[in-house]
Amino acid sequence: MARQLHPVERLDLDLAKASALPEGSDAQRIAKGIAGVGDQPPLILACGVTIAVGTLARDERLARTGLRMLAAHAFSIMGKLMVKGVVDRTRPDEALKRGRYKLEEGGSESGELRSMPSGHSAGTVAVAMAAAVDYPAARPALATGAATIVGAQLPSRNHFLSDTVAGSMIGLGAAALAAWLIPAERKVRPARP
Template identity: 30%
Template sequence: MRLLTGLFEADRVLTQQAASRIPRDVAKVLSGVEEAAQNTKLWCGAAVAMACLGGWRGRKAAAAGLGALVVAQLTSNGLCKQLADRPRPPAEWIPHDEVADRPDSSSFPSGHTAAAVAFTAAVAPTWPVAGALCAVPAAAVALERVQSGAHYPSDVVAGAVIGLAGAWLVRRAPRLVLRHGW
């Protein structure tokens, strides 16, 4: 019980700090990146660019990124949000008007973060430069989800873990299939 109380307090403090201390201009940039990532547009666009400009490595990275993104989205939005009906952070914690533009779905986990981390983590082993470039907007998306009041920090961490797991699964699935003869 003490652990949950500590987690809730950490979520409160970090959410309030992110919502009130990030400068307005930075918040606008974060919001723009999140808008681009809405409905996975940013990641699909990155995959198209990689596939068109990166030769075989770009196509392989794009396929891995999109595969991991799908796994992460199905896990976070299709399963976890249905099982965990967590309300969004209280509006009184958020001192700006972005709080009015939040989804009605469960706060746990952050599907935006899951998709961003999954795509980035799956791309990076095949094309490290592209992975590093994707890491910048992925981090911005994660920060924006807390700053805007859409998620608690623990929701974002859970989304990142789901994203990493999705990337791991997609990268390992061919070897697992071959090893076990499925």
Template identity: 35%
Template sequence: MPDQTEPDDPAAKTEGLEKIDVEAAKAAAQHRHHPMVRTLGTVSELADQMQLTTVCGAVIAGGILGGRADIARTGLRMMAAHVLANVVKRRIKNRLRRTRPEKMVDEQDYHFEPGEAEGGHETSFPSGHTAGAVAVARIVARDMPALSLPVTAFAAMIATVQVPRAKHYPIDVAAGAALGLAAAWAVDRLLPGTRHHSQAKENRMSDDATKSVSALFETREAADYAIEHLVQQHGLNRADIFAEPEGPGNTAGNRPSGGDANKGDGAEGAALRGGIKVSVDVASDRVETVEGTFREMGGQDIARR
């Protein structure tokens, strides 16, 4: 049988996956004039380079003016991911010429080859709208989990509508999504969000198997001095340090000191039935620092658990 493929059919010039890609784009392009596709396409322009830059800048400014450093940092991370994705996208587009689907359908002209594009109609690969939208959405989802679903859905809409509106082929969209995810991944490592810092701190404490170190001090004065030394000199969190009587009753230590010594050896002062126990919850890599401080400050019965 003679070949029934039209000689001018762009799909006839391609093979394998590329052929499937071109045919899928050609079929989807039939709907490019549908009101819904045109409306969603207009909305998707929010992910164009200048518009997305404006959105990121607005988040940064809002965070600064509102005194929200976390919001400003998220905006900065959004901007970094967007710019990184755009820079890489532009480098690729400058080295690969691919006819956009609308030109392929309207003029039966198609090529996908190395070379510098001669106009916007040859910059189909990869999808810049998709790359920017996915990169920014990923950052927002990481920093603000409550917004994860809506921003991810919005990015998915932006990516998906590029095919029926005849701006990109499915492979262009897939490549743009991969580029956006890679850009967000790079920013996560180079410019972590505040949430990442908190999680990292929690993970370090968990991984380090937090230890409790305790020591007994004869006076409240000595115990307080040790606590202040740990906080001021070694940067420990005061909330992780606890002071309590050694026994079940109230006590100011087992011998008078400071103000107690000036009141008849504490005869009329607080009870002196036992010592003051100071305990510290600390990561294992700082246990020796705490123990050394306890010894230096006169602590006794130093123990860890």
């Protein structure tokens, strides 16, 4: 007997159907391109470029930010792998194309069953929030960029909404840990007599 879907799963499936762009359309290619910015290679490249530019320019704040971004990204990878190692969940593309869906305890290595949590969301949020520590004026732009990349996971059929929420929470935790380990520059105020 098939198990009954949780209300969150039903909502996820309904949103996946409603937000799915036509296969092969220009809109889907654009969504996939935006979503792909949250993949590991582009994020690692962004961290590396930030470290390199900061180091070459002798900008300690920028170099430190790049190191924090890289640490946050590494922590987000660890967090998402811990969850993916114990949860099997069908990706939206598979569920929509073949009508098969499952969410259960497991540890499959098949990409089609590794939707939960969204690693793209975890990494994107981790890197953006780690950058915001030393650049508070950039927080709105960083948050908007991260939200765009995370949001693109739905119409590109990469992840369900709850996958992106779980990934984003992992990313926030990873950024907080990285900020604790590599804090922002502290302004030392002269002591008052």
